[in-house]
């Protein structure tokens with residue numbers, strides 16, 4: 001815990017003085033982020049670090065494998081869908097980004113099965129991607145292809161939300177998919193034909 005407290009003290013002494021005006025403005029005027037990002041909870045893939053974002057710029061949703069479930073309003077606890085609703089309908093973001101990544105434990109759990117200790121919630125959560133994984137061919141790069149297929153699934157599922165579909169149709173909202181490679185620090189964009197380098 002001390003490591004975290006030390007980090008907080010560094011934030012207060014080194015970062016806060018320079019950032020104070022920004023935080024005060026965000027407190028006074030409220031947040032108006034342009035981008036909503038759906039990323040994985042993986043500790044190595046911090047979306048604000050990857051995109052060089054500052055506080056107030058991104059509305060961040062993180063879950064196992066950066067998955068967006070299909071629109072399915074019911075009495076369940078839909079954390080990701082709730083964040084999408086708030087970001088899109090209340091905050092009015094103009095962009096949604098899905099950020100997948102290499103070495104994703106969530107995608108590995110989809111392909112190879114979840115670890116025994118993660119069967120209560122992880123297993124059923126990642127099972128939503130099962131149908132798309134069936135189309136991913138076997139081979140050395142299976143996990144990379146699966147990571148891209150999962151980002152594609154999340155992008156497709158975003159369009160099952162009626163208010164996202166409407167906003168995209170009206171030209172008020174765009175959606176993008178990326179995959180971050182932890183080894184190299186390189187970001188690829190998910191294009192129509194697969195992953196392509198970001199230029």
Ligand SMILES: [Zn+2]
Nearest residue numbers: 040042104105
């Ligand atoms: Zn992951």
